[in-house]
Amino acid sequence: MTRMASRAALLLLLLLPARAAAGTTLLWLPPADHSIGQALEALEKDPRLKLTLALESQPAEPELSRLKALLAEGRVELALRVPEAPPLFLLYYPNDPASAWAGKRGEFRNNPYFFALRLLDARERLPLYGEHPPRGLASSPGGMAEGAQPALRSVGLSWAASGAPASTDTPRIVSRDGVAAVSFDLLYSTVAGAPGYRATAACAVSPCFFVLDGVLDADAGRDHAAALDYWLAVAAPGMTVSELLASTVPASAGDTMRHGVPVPLSLPPWSEDYTLWAGSPRQSGAVSALAGLRDTMSLHMNERPGDRALRSVMQAYFATGAGRELSGLDSPDEEARREAEISFQTRAADVYRLMNTSLPRWIFAPLEKLSTEQEIPKAFTSRLDGRRLELENGHARPSLPEPAPSLPGGLDPLKALKLRSLHISWNDEEVTFAFAAGAGPELGLAGGVRLELYIDVNKRQRAGRTSLLGAVSPRLYPEDAWEYALSVRGGEAELFTLGSLRPAASLKAAPGAAGALSVKVPRRLLAGAPERWGYAAFLFFGDDAAAAPVDALCAENSGGYVHAARHGK
Numbered sequence: 001m002t003r004m005a006s007r008a009a010l011l012l013l014l015l016l017p018a019r020a021a022a023g024t025t026l027l028w029l030p031p032a033d034h035s036i037g038q039a040l041e042a043l044e045k046d047p048r049l050k051l052t053l054a055l056e057s058q059p060a061e062p063e064l065s066r067l068k069a070l071l072a073e074g075r076v077e078l079a080l081r082v083p084e085a086p087p088l089f090l091l092y093y094p095n096d097p098a099s100a101w102a103g104k105r106g107e108f109r110n111n112p113y114f115f116a117l118r119l120l121d122a123r124e125r126l127p128l129y130g131e132h133p134p135r136g137l138a139s140s141p142g143g144m145a146e147g148a149q150p151a152l153r154s155v156g157l158s159w160a161a162s163g164a165p166a167s168t169d170t171p172r173i174v175s176r177d178g179v180a181a182v183s184f185d186l187l188y189s190t191v192a193g194a195p196g197y198r199a200t201a202a203c204a205v206s207p208c209f210f211v212l213d214g215v216l217d218a219d220a221g222r223d224h225a226a227a228l229d230y231w232l233a234v235a236a237p238g239m240t241v242s243e244l245l246a247s248t249v250p251a252s253a254g255d256t257m258r259h260g261v262p263v264p265l266s267l268p269p270w271s272e273d274y275t276l277w278a279g280s281p282r283q284s285g286a287v288s289a290l291a292g293l294r295d296t297m298s299l300h301m302n303e304r305p306g307d308r309a310l311r312s313v314m315q316a317y318f319a320t321g322a323g324r325e326l327s328g329l330d331s332p333d334e335e336a337r338r339e340a341e342i343s344f345q346t347r348a349a350d351v352y353r354l355m356n357t358s359l360p361r362w363i364f365a366p367l368e369k370l371s372t373e374q375e376i377p378k379a380f381t382s383r384l385d386g387r388r389l390e391l392e393n394g395h396a397r398p399s400l401p402e403p404a405p406s407l408p409g410g411l412d413p414l415k416a417l418k419l420r421s422l423h424i425s426w427n428d429e430e431v432t433f434a435f436a437a438g439a440g441p442e443l444g445l446a447g448g449v450r451l452e453l454y455i456d457v458n459k460r461q462r463a464g465r466t467s468l469l470g471a472v473s474p475r476l477y478p479e480d481a482w483e484y485a486l487s488v489r490g491g492e493a494e495l496f497t498l499g500s501l502r503p504a505a506s507l508k509a510a511p512g513a514a515g516a517l518s519v520k521v522p523r524r525l526l527a528g529a530p531e532r533w534g535y536a537a538f539l540f541f542g543d544d545a546a547a548a549p550v551d552a553l554c555a556e557n558s559g560g561y562v563h564a565a566r567h568g569k
Helices: 002-016 036-044 061-075 088-091 112-123 149-154 214-220 224-234 241-248 281-303 310-318 325-329 334-352
Strands: 023-028 051-054 076-079 159-162 173-175 180-185 208-213 380-385 388-393 419-426 430-437 449-456 486-490 492-497 501-513 516-522 532-542 551-553 556-557 560-563
Touching: 023 214, 023 224, 036 051, 036 061, 036 224, 061 112, 061 149, 076 241, 088 281, 088 516, 112 149, 112 241, 112 310, 112 560, 159 241, 173 501, 180 241, 208 214, 208 224, 214 325, 224 380, 224 560, 281 310, 281 325, 281 556, 310 334, 325 334, 388 551, 419 532, 419 551, 430 449
Parallel strands: 023 051, 023 208, 051 076, 159 180
Antiparallel strands: 173 180, 380 388, 388 419, 419 430, 430 516, 449 486, 449 532, 486 492, 492 501, 501 516, 532 551, 556 560
């Protein structure tokens, strides 16, 4: 920006009529290589201004000392920003309705565990956070997904900056489980009536949440410095995001409700959708490749808990899939597209090499040829027919101990220790749980096999138990915590309830054809609607009660945490 333009912006600030700015807040994401001195100067000159700042990295002196002074005065608050602008909710919550992009089809798997790891890594990046903790999540291009609340709370965040909802029926601020998803209007133009411009006349009576995204501006070649000067003057933000949010939605308000039902904590990015990062076949292939990479990493981490080398693996992964890298895969320039693809594949290959794992085929082939269905098979499939629910496990191999056990009768452990399916049927008197392994003796399961089934009846956080009956790992996610558990070994079964780790009932297990077993539970012990419940079933082998399961039937099993399988999800 020229000196003349800067003086003009300052003059505009001084000549604006005084007005109440209590209804206005400005969230600023500076470009990665941008000095914050411009904004600091504006705040130092006008004590009425406040700003919420999401930093890519720690500022250098003397800007750092100036920033700390404004933080101490409460004039600036910090928001958490993930370095290199990966589109978080596209990568980790692609199945959320608000995670939309052109050409999106089919079902996708969310990954709350890696989302939490990403936030923890970002939280540790800036020493400034130790003295001034971030209050919310503001990482370009914004967004929020149902189920992300626990991860945000784990790093002390109470809000997430998002875009406007697609439907006018959805509130612009949605609160759930102590976290608020807040809709922001994206500003980038200084021309009234143009895209990226918002009138501010109503902000004195109706709260205005504005965001300036230097990441998107840099990618689009827009004059971010001019927009920053202009909107600090015109919007005159008088509150931080947390202050305006507190004055708009009292802490006692609780969950946002519609017709007596909590509104899902799901809002799109302020870029409207994720087409910029996933709209082309090449980009879609990259998103699928990252999901496959995370699956491989999860297996690697489960096999090496506490291994110090895992940190290098995680840091290499965090360097893969940056926002600019993903958007570059759809550059109008073919050479630039190819460079972005090579960069992506090279970074991903580094992660595989650090794990001493063979490289997948897509490392050497065009990303657009990568098929989601081929590379990332479904964890399970479900079918509901009247009062019968069938859950069929995916094709992942069981995690056999080393060396692989020798089973009686020459049974193949890869088949006999594979939990193939769980079928649930019910009537007014009882609920029947029928388990099937991939192989077995003439009747029942292979010797040494123990089954455990965990049932979540309400999908409410903190309303159940997350730890298993004996095994140290894995644990269930809080929203899938169990109210009932069934332990089966040989011809005996025990039913457990949330209130006690002593069996509530002892039952009989009936062996079926090779690899099959069923347990009938009286309805008086297990009331409700089985088709709506969440199920996580585990197959254990051996006498060690604390050992990890060999196989699982669930929606997700990664990083030591499990999501329950649910019909229609």
